[in-house]
Amino acid sequence: MISVAEAQARILADLRPTPAEIVGLSEALGRVVAADVRARLTQPPADLSAMDGYAVKSADAEKGAILRLIGSAPAGHPFSGTLEHGQAVRIFTGSVIPQGADAVLIQEDAARDGECVHVRESVRPGRHIRRAGQDFRAGEVVIPKGKKLTPRDIGLAAAANYPWLFVHRRPRVAVLSTGDEIALPGEPIPEGGIVSSNAHALAALIRAGGGEPIVLPIARDDVGVIAEAANAAAGADLLVSTGGVSVGEHDLVQSGLSKLGFEVDFWRIAMRPGKPLMYGRMGETPVLGLPGNPVSALVCGLLFLWPLLLGLSGLTPEPPATTRARLGAPLGANDKRMDFLRARLSRAEDGSWVATAFPVQDSAMLKLLAEADCLILRPPHAPAAATGESVEVLRFAAFGL
Amino acid sequence: MISVAEAQARILADLRPTPAEIVGLSEALGRVVAADVRARLTQPPADLSAMDGYAVKSADAEKGAILRLIGSAPAGHPFSGTLEHGQAVRIFTGSVIPQGADAVLIQEDAARDGECVHVRESVRPGRHIRRAGQDFRAGEVVIPKGKKLTPRDIGLAAAANYPWLFVHRRPRVAVLSTGDEIALPGEPIPEGGIVSSNAHALAALIRAGGGEPIVLPIARDDVGVIAEAANAAAGADLLVSTGGVSVGEHDLVQSGLSKLGFEVDFWRIAMRPGKPLMYGRMGETPVLGLPGNPVSALVCGLLFLWPLLLGLSGLTPEPPATTRARLGAPLGANDKRMDFLRARLSRAEDGSWVATAFPVQDSAMLKLLAEADCLILRPPHAPAAATGESVEVLRFAAFGL
Numbered sequence: 001m002i003s004v005a006e007a008q009a010r011i012l013a014d015l016r017p018t019p020a021e022i023v024g025l026s027e028a029l030g031r032v033v034a035a036d037v038r039a040r041l042t043q044p045p046a047d048l049s050a051m052d053g054y055a056v057k058s059a060d061a062e063k064g065a066i067l068r069l070i071g072s073a074p075a076g077h078p079f080s081g082t083l084e085h086g087q088a089v090r091i092f093t094g095s096v097i098p099q100g101a102d103a104v105l106i107q108e109d110a111a112r113d114g115e116c117v118h119v120r121e122s123v124r125p126g127r128h129i130r131r132a133g134q135d136f137r138a139g140e141v142v143i144p145k146g147k148k149l150t151p152r153d154i155g156l157a158a159a160a161n162y163p164w165l166f167v168h169r170r171p172r173v174a175v176l177s178t179g180d181e182i183a184l185p186g187e188p189i190p191e192g193g194i195v196s197s198n199a200h201a202l203a204a205l206i207r208a209g210g211g212e213p214i215v216l217p218i219a220r221d222d223v224g225v226i227a228e229a230a231n232a233a234a235g236a237d238l239l240v241s242t243g244g245v246s247v248g249e250h251d252l253v254q255s256g257l258s259k260l261g262f263e264v265d266f267w268r269i270a271m272r273p274g275k276p277l278m279y280g281r282m283g284e285t286p287v288l289g290l291p292g293n294p295v296s297a298l299v300c301g302l303l304f305l306w307p308l309l310l311g312l313s314g315l316t317p318e319p320p321a322t323t324r325a326r327l328g329a330p331l332g333a334n335d336k337r338m339d340f341l342r343a344r345l346s347r348a349e350d351g352s353w354v355a356t357a358f359p360v361q362d363s364a365m366l367k368l369l370a371e372a373d374c375l376i377l378r379p380p381h382a383p384a385a386a387t388g389e390s391v392e393v394l395r396f397a398a399f400g401l
Numbered sequence: 402m403i404s405v406a407e408a409q410a411r412i413l414a415d416l417r418p419t420p421a422e423i424v425g426l427s428e429a430l431g432r433v434v435a436a437d438v439r440a441r442l443t444q445p446p447a448d449l450s451a452m453d454g455y456a457v458k459s460a461d462a463e464k465g466a467i468l469r470l471i472g473s474a475p476a477g478h479p480f481s482g483t484l485e486h487g488q489a490v491r492i493f494t495g496s497v498i499p500q501g502a503d504a505v506l507i508q509e510d511a512a513r514d515g516e517c518v519h520v521r522e523s524v525r526p527g528r529h530i531r532r533a534g535q536d537f538r539a540g541e542v543v544i545p546k547g548k549k550l551t552p553r554d555i556g557l558a559a560a561a562n563y564p565w566l567f568v569h570r571r572p573r574v575a576v577l578s579t580g581d582e583i584a585l586p587g588e589p590i591p592e593g594g595i596v597s598s599n600a601h602a603l604a605a606l607i608r609a610g611g612g613e614p615i616v617l618p619i620a621r622d623d624v625g626v627i628a629e630a631a632n633a634a635a636g637a638d639l640l641v642s643t644g645g646v647s648v649g650e651h652d653l654v655q656s657g658l659s660k661l662g663f664e665v666d667f668w669r670i671a672m673r674p675g676k677p678l679m680y681g682r683m684g685e686t687p688v689l690g691l692p693g694n695p696v697s698a699l700v701c702g703l704l705f706l707w708p709l710l711l712g713l714s715g716l717t718p719e720p721p722a723t724t725r726a727r728l729g730a731p732l733g734a735n736d737k738r739m740d741f742l743r744a745r746l747s748r749a750e751d752g753s754w755v756a757t758a759f760p761v762q763d764s765a766m767l768k769l770l771a772e773a774d775c776l777i778l779r780p781p782h783a784p785a786a787a788t789g790e791s792v793e794v795l796r797f798a799a800f801g802l
Contacts, residue, residue, distance in 0.1 A: 025586060026616070029605040044765065045595060074622065076582025078593035093693065094582055096593040136768045143771070151609055151702075151802055152771040155602025155695055159595070159767050163587030181477025181495055185426060186564035192479035192497040194446060194560070201556025204430040208552055215427070221475065292494065294556055301552075324752040351725040352753075364445065366560050367537045370544070370553040400801055401552055 001270040003380075004303060004338050008319045010265060011279055011288070011304055015311035018169040018237055025157060028149050030210060031167035032314035037143035040161040043135040046078075047097040051128045054088040054110055054117055055079075055101035061123040069115045073098060088117045097129055104128035136160065146314055148210075168314035171211040174233035175199045176241040178219045178226055178253055179292065197366060198242040198290070198297045205301050208400050209309035211238075219256075226256025230282070237312050239285055240305060241278075243292030253289055257282060270380060271338045273363035274300040295363040299340050299375065302394065302401060320399060322377060322392040328356030331378065331385045339378035342368055345395065355393050372396070402671040404781075405704060405739050409720045411666060412680055412689070412705055416712035419570040419638055426558060429550050431611060432568035433715035438544035441562040444536040447479075448498040452529045455489040455511055455518055456480075456502035462524040470516045474499060489518045498530055505529035537561065547715055549611075569715035572612040575634035576600045577642040579620045579627055579654055580693065598767060599643040599691070599698045606702050609801050610710035612639075620657075627657025631683070638713050640686055641706060642679075644693030654690055655679060663688060671781060672739045674764035675701040696764040700741050700776065703795065703802060721800060723778060723793040729757030732779065732786045740779035743769055746796065756794050773797070 002010075020034035049055065056067060067088040073079035075094035083089055083100030091097070091104065102125050109121035136142050142160050143153050149167075157165060182196040183189045196218060203213035214236060219229035233239045241253045254264060260282050267278035267289065273296035278289030288305055290297045302320055311317025325345065341357040348354050355376050358368050374393040385391065403411075421435035450456065457468060468489040474480035476495035484490060484501030492498070492505065503526050510522040537543050543561050544554050550568075558566060583597040584590045597619060604614035615637060620630035634640045642654045655665060661683050668679035668690065674697035679690030689706055691698045703721055712718025726746065742758040749755050756777050759769050775794040786792065 025601055026604060029608055041590075041596070043595065043767075045590075046593060048765075050763075050765070075580060076591055076594050076622070094580075094595070130763065130765050134763065135766045142768055149605075150771070150797065151602050151605035152699055152767070152773075152797070154605040155598040155699065156767050156771045158586045158601040159598035159695065161586050161596050163585070179476060179495075184564070185559045185562050189442075189446075189562075190477055192447060193477050194444065194495070195442070195562050197556040197560035200426055200559040201552050203427060204550075204552035204555040207430055221477070294560065298553060298556065362451075362531065362535065364449075364451070364531050365536045366444075366553070366557050367543055370551070370557045372553075396551065396553070397799075 001268045001275070002266055004269060004271050005319070007266065007269050007277065007279065008304065008307065012307055012311055012317040015308065015317050017314040018171050018312055020166045021169045022164050023167055025154060025163055025165060028157070028165045028167060029151065029154055030149060031165070032148050032210070033143055033145055034166045034168050034314060036141045036145045037157055037160060037162060037165065039136045039138050039140050039142050042133045042138045043159055044130050044132055046132050048130045049091045049093060049095045049097060049104050049128060050130050051104055051106045052092045053104045053106040053128065055083060055091045055098050056088050056103055056105050056123060057083065057085060057101060058103040058123050058125040058127070060086055061103065061105050061119050063119055063122045065119045067117040067119065069112070069117050102126065146316070148315060171237040171309060171312035172214060172235065173206045173211045173238045173240055173309070174214045174216055174236040175202050175206070176216045176219060176229055176233065176239065178221060178241065178243045180221045182218055184218070197294050198292065201294065201298055202240060202242065202290070202301055202305070205298070205305065205401060206309065209306055210313045211309050221252055223252055223255045223259070226252055227259040230257055230260055233285070236285060238308060239282065239287045240290060241287070242290045242297050254278060257287060262287060270336060271340065273340065275337065277304065293363040294366045295369045298369060302399065306399065320394055323353060323395050323398065324390055325353035325355035325374070325393045327385055327387050327389050327391055328354045330387050331357060333384045334378040334380065334382040336380050338380050341376040341378060342372040343374050343376045343393065345373035345393070353393065355391060402669045402676070403667055405670060405672050406720070408667065408670045408678065408680065409705065409708065413708055413712055413718040416709065416718050418715040419572055419713055421567045422570045423565050424568055426555060426564055426566060429558070429566045429568060430552065430555055431550060432566070433549050433611070434544055434546055435567045435569050435715060437542045437546045438558055438561060438563060438566065440537045440539050440541050440543050443534045443539045444560055445531050445533055447533050449531045450492045450494060450496045450498060450505050450529060451531050452505055452507045453493045454505045454507040454529065456484060456492045456499050457489050457504055457506050457524060458484065458486060458502060459504040459524050459526040459528070461487055462504060462506050462520050464520055464523045466520040468518040468520065470513070470518055503527065547717070549716060572638040572710060572713035573615060573636065574607045574612045574639045574641055574710070575615045575617055575637040576603050576607070577617045577620060577630055577634065577640065579622060579642065579644045581622045583619055585619070598695050599693070602695065602699055603641060603643065603691070603702055603706070606699070606706065606802060607710065610707055611714045612710050622653055624653055624656045624660070627653055628660040631658055631661055634686070637686060639709060640683065640688045641691060642688070643691045643698050658683060658688060671737060672741065674741065676738065678705065694764040695767045696743070696770045699770060703800065707800065721795055724754060724796050724799065725791055726754035726756035726775070726794045728786055728788050728790050728792055729755045731788050732758060732777070734785045735779040735781065735783040737781050739781050742777040742779060743773040744775050744777045744794065746774035746794070754794065756792060
């Protein structure tokens with residue numbers, strides 16, 4: 001058995017991100033940019049007014065002065081003339097500052113009377129002017145390669161004049177469930193069988209992680225059938241299987257994939273839930289074999305599939321980041337396997353997190369997993385821990401999971 | 402001017418969530434369930450083995466005993482007979498426990514020799530058996546109404562035998578940008594004009610919040626044109642406008658919408674950035690008028706549009722939740738307007754957040770907003786604050802923004 005950290009390091013080594021594709025700006029949210037986005041223009045393009053008011057020469061605009069209104073320049077309609085001494089031009093937020101003006105008298109500090117503008121407060125030079133290039137200049141990198149695009153980045157890319165963006169293609173992830181005992185939801189269930197949940201949960205996790213799931217038909221517990229099913233994953237960036245990787249006689253997935261040239265790297269990890277994890281490559285394609293228990297499959301999905309998805313998407317492939325919390329209830333000592341306890345989170349009065357493990361931790365209890373807010377990490381051989389002790393947790397909400 | 406909290410309370414009062422629609426399980430991630438999801442079956446459906454090994458009578462399985470192997474029951478292939486004293490049936494994780502057996506001897510504790518199974522460790526009654534209904538029972542609520550579906554919930558709904566789910570329809574949100582000076586990215590830019598960024602950033606925010614954006618064509622600064630453009634929002638669950646809600650002569654959006662029966666509730670908020678915010682209703686449809694400055698539009702988007710989206714989606718409409726952080730640099734005293742400072746976040750050695758405001762806070766600087774990790778909240782009249790003082794922040798990552 002190898003440690004969780006070693007398994008993560010081996011899985012994330014030598015990952016190649018997907019190549020780039022072009023997407024419209026309106027479809028680029030959450031995608032990872034594959035090249036630096038350099039501004040195609042300078043923003044603001046000229047000195048602009050930051051307020052509604054009057055463009056003036058600051059030397060003229062002393063408190064008590066009266067200026068003559070010579071025109072108006074709404075945003076998008078620059079004033080074509082040049083401002084001379086004693087003059088003012090009506091302007092608005094976003095208006096280009098007319099030639100000859102060096103400040104804005106805001107309208108709250110002015111009184112207008114026909115063509116006369118009375119100055120009620122003196123104006124400093126440069127006041128309420130947004131300088132050309134204050135936000136960014138043409139050629140400047142506004143979004144660095146490898147960033148996942150937020151709504152703010154989408155706005156920034158628009159302002160930098162990008163109708164299209166180069167982003168990494170969504171990783172295509174084939175999901176293969178195996179087992180004679182499982183049926184699709186709503187379909188006939190074999191005697192003693194259960195409804196397949198792993199493939200659907202993992203497909204959702206793949207979507208949440210920016211990938212494109214390809215859910216393959218369920219393969220019967222037969223080496224040839226599994227090989228044929230996995231063959232349908234050709235062209236995928238990653239193949240994920242669930243079930244069939246246990247220590248019993250039914251280690252069929254590995255045998256099935258071996259027919260397609262699968263080379264196993266490792267397949268047992270010192271963790272709970274989820275010991276029987278398998279990793280390797282089929283040609284260039286990474287293959288991750290997750291346990292069949294739904295809780296184990298999803299916990300391993302967060303620990304191993306999630307960072308794989310990030311790496312394939314062009315992000316830095318790192319194990320999911322933990323948060324610190326205090327224990328809401330004591331925990332016993334741990335054995336040699338790293339433990340990931342399903343737990344509730346609440347807030348202490350000082351705003352810090354309090355994590356309380358569920359009393360029952362069976363790896364087949366999906367309902368409790370769905371109700372959990374986090375996993376408490378218990379390192380191998382961790383001693384018993386009292387209420388209030390600090391522990392590391394993986395918050396599901398931190399990953400949108 | 403009204404406070405941010407009052408504006409949020411007024412916006413979120415009397416919100417009606419969208420009606421339900423049916424979506425396939427594979428499309429339900431991130432949707433909000435519109436009715437309790439009750440399990441359609443009991444899980445596990447029968448007592449199942451939690452391990453690979455042998456089904457036995459615990460009374461027989463004392464250390465040193467030899468049992469006779471009478472059959473095998475892989476998962477999905479239950480053993481049809483009844484186990485008698487001195488017998489064992491080969492079983493696997495997920496296999497139905499045969500009639501007559503009351504425990505599982507795990508294979509690590511057994512040695513097999515033809516039809517003989519040597520017991521190496523005594524077995525307690527009930528050991529390694531997952532009881533029928535341990536996860537959930539038919540009829541039990543497994544996902545409560547109003548929950549946003551995570552990948553774990555998708556797995557749970559599958560296990561509960563749901564191929565379809567009732568979810569709230571995605572709120573349709575029409576986005577109207579106005580202004581003679583703005584152009585779409587990649588299209589000809591008028592003299593003194595800029596590229597429109599607000600509509601694209603807001604559309605992305607709407608998507609991130611579970612809504613379906615409808616980006617209306619840009620309306621010129623003309624009351625009639627604005628009225629016609631807004632009319633195209635018929636059938637939307639919410640209309641969001643940007644720009645044209647300032648205090649100057651160009652308050653065109655309100656005039657335009659008034660032609661369509663718009664009734665304004667309020668339109669000035671004691672906050673920075675973002676004072677000129679407008680809210681009201683056009684018939685049944687809520688209308689949110691955001692400022693034209695890109696930073697103001699997005700900050701107001703998080704404070705007011707985001708909770709509106711949650712409420713329309715069927716979630717509890719609440720102002721976005723803050724986190725506590727310590728200041729990484731001192732802040733001056735605040736005036737009467739609540740301030741939302743763009744800031745970086747880092748982690749202190751004890752794992753707590755440290756927020757450091759950018760020195761420049763101009764509301765037109767979109768690049769700095771995109772680089773920010775959070776907004777530091779500065780209440781009205783907050784006194785100067787020293788490095789290390791505790792403040793409230795809105796973490797963009799906490800909202801997936």
